[in-house]
Amino acid sequence: MSMRNFYIYAVATAIIIGSKYCLFALKSTVQVKGGIGPISMVLYHAGALVSGLVYPFVVRTIGIRRFLLLGDFVCTIFIIGSLYTGWQSVFTTTLFLGLVDSSFWAGAFSLAASFPTDSESTSTKDGERKVSRFLTIITLGQGLANLLPEAVLRNSVDDLTALNETDFMQCAARDCSMKYEYKSSASIFGRLTPTRLSYNILIGIFTALAACGMFIHYFVIPRDQSSVFEEGQHLMEDNVDNNRSRATLQTGKFRDVLSKSFTAMRGVFANSMNIFLLPSGLWLGMFLGFVWSTFSRSYVACTLGVRSVGPMIAIFDFMSCLTCFIIAWRHEFISVWQLSIVGSLLDSVGLALALTWMPTFATLYMPYVIALLLGVSHAVARTILFTIPVVYYSDKDSAFSMYALSSNSGCIISQVMSIGACAFWGIYLLMASSLLCTILLLVGHFKMHKSR
Template sequence: MSINEMQNENTTSVTLRHPKRTFYACSFGFAAYVGSTVGLATLQSSINIKNDLGPKSLLICFLCGLAGIITAPYTLKRFGAKATLITGEIIASFLTIANFYPRWFTMYPTAALTGLMSSSLTWSASAVIVHKVATADLENKIGEQADIATQKYFGIYLGIVAFGQIFCNGVTVLILEFVNDDLLGLNHKTVETDFDSNLSTQAPQYKTSNSSVIDTSQCAAKDCPAEYAYSNSTKLDVFIPDDSSRYVLFGWYLLMQLGAVLLHSIAMDPIPVDTYRKNMIASQNEEESPNRKLLLNKLREENDCSNLFAPIKISVLHLTSLQGILSAPVYLLYGLTISFIWSEFSRAYASCVVGLSQVGLTSALVDFLSLIVSMIISRCASNFGMFYIFLFGMCYDIALYVVILFWVPTPSTSYFVYIFASLFGVTYAVRRNTQYLTTSTLCPDKDVGFTIQNVLGGIGLMMTYAWTTAFCVYVKIYIMIGSVVATTVLWIFADRIHQKERN
């Protein structure tokens, strides 16, 4: 038996035995993990806006996440997608624990660790698992048929993830609405989240309606965090809940994250590691020497080095290629979009206009519409094609951003916040689906492709949190409009290049 055959035999022995169970265990477990982490991130620009602690923590998280372009491909190829996913989820729980006592010395280090070893690992690993299950079902499908089948799996996967976010947001609403210090008998005052322990909060920490505290006309597009993030403005009172609701909420998020770890550990099959490069090296060694044992040892040593540097080389080659440069803005726009929804919309529109307790409800509306639209895209993508999906997304997003730019909130029109949240669900679904479809279509190496997707998406997230307090919301809306137009035009060129190469 040749070395090449031995490698193939080893690969066959670790193929998925229960692909469907693995797929749904991965999807539902990851949905619980994403629901808790996204819920936590969504609230950071509100509950930890004092001294910009929450946005800065997320900035550090996504800045360190840039290292994922090195760590994620190596970890995926060295340890496999299952171990990578579970490790990332465990590390993410550290940042949740830090929120029980939010100070710079608890938040910043855990945010850095989460970005370095969790953010890129979990998303890349889950995408790889879904792709492997999908390709295991594509033995008799080639070309466009394979792309359609892959789109189906990713559509179901993204739909389940959206359902998990809806569920977690619903629980968030209940906790923020009904859990308080009076309910649990904790009638002590809460110290503000700043670096001066002598400053204590005298005003009520939480309100379901802020119309009596601030002028709502200064919310929405006119919201400027720099005016109150570093001061003792009364506007902070509508963003910061009491201790009881914080502790119960963070305890719920932690429970969801650890539950995801347990489900993935028990229910998922081991995910086979790609052996394409190993087989190539094995074939070369087989021709050069008859000593099989020495060759296998040499193969292992060479693979340890190649697994580290090969993904970096492939990433650089792809990102510096014309197609990679033109498609990169797709991932950046996704990061900008979701961070705008999590940060600017949640704070300036939801918390500021209808109250902090409604952030979970507006987020649930975003996720519910994204679930429906994701299912529609997965069903109809083969009929319409990605070109028309991108074109629709551009026209739709421009119209939505123009409306929220000129809308001035009043007590009688505050219900528009819920309408806007639903409309943002469509934007969220389009941007999320198109980035996955772009990766599965344009990137030849999926491990590296999904890593690039998450790293560039993290840069988009990082950009938003870097200027959270620097600019007013209306400036950020102008940036979003320009980004949508530029991304669509560049992607059209990238798609045309891909079609020519395919033909």
């Protein structure tokens, strides 16, 4: 199988993930009233925790191809469900999407690392190279998807220049969503809320994109060579007279897969290196939760309007994509511990700027600067997160699953804080945890290097 199919697979995945995360960035803004958007994101990440736990078993049972296609289908349903803004629809579709979350990260990246090509190379470096390229394409897709809100969405109040600077007093680090006056006449909701027609058009475009990505996946993803589902199908097709024996064989297969899956997970969770490596996944989750909720609402929509959320996240994603490309290009000369030091320094600069910025009409360019800095931090943290399972663990499926658990736990922390705490508390937590993660990662790296 050629590398062309690998790139087609990556582009299709980028289309789906880009549509999904663009809506995520809008949720805490468009559905801020009553906290529906942030609460639904907490439910999503709670479902993702369950998804991460059962991922190795599901993949061994039905195969990674079927699981990825199931995730694509549920994502399409989630996008369609976003047309309905009532809490029942929002909570249900978001929770279901969380339950198949590991197909987008653990599954997609695990397949990317081992995607069959004409090359005979199966080394760790080859897997790292594929993951870096896949990550670059995914990030580019997210950036392109986030350009759509600027072209489609329209604020319910467009003339932002008529506002007084006092309207910015609750924006940026001083934003406290629990202090909002949830009245339709409140001036802040004119900046946070799009018109219904423009929002419906955006949902229609994202639905078409997700369906297209799922269609491409169906033809490009290689068929699973072995899974309990496939073996069960073969048993059903065999001319076996004794149905009871056939059922016993299938039950035994499921038990065997279940035992192997949990044994592999237990082995990965028992790895002594986890104490040094896992906090990096937790931090990335907290960081992404901050970008999708606090940054998109408090720094962008609150000052520039909801239509600017997409382009701002696109700037964030494009900068992340460019950084991923540079890292992938120079990957042989950059190690995980070097990346961790650079990432920690960049985190400090970007978050310190977000903490100290006081919004005024003369400084409305600052969200763009912050987005650029956060984009670089995102790329570095993402590369570290998706490289660690390839480098430090033998069972990649279980390792990716464990890191999906840690990152989703971090997202839950950030989303909960965005509901019940002011923005500056989340920034303080991110700055402290970034420093701690870097120290632990360095200690873990040199401990592993010394043991070898």
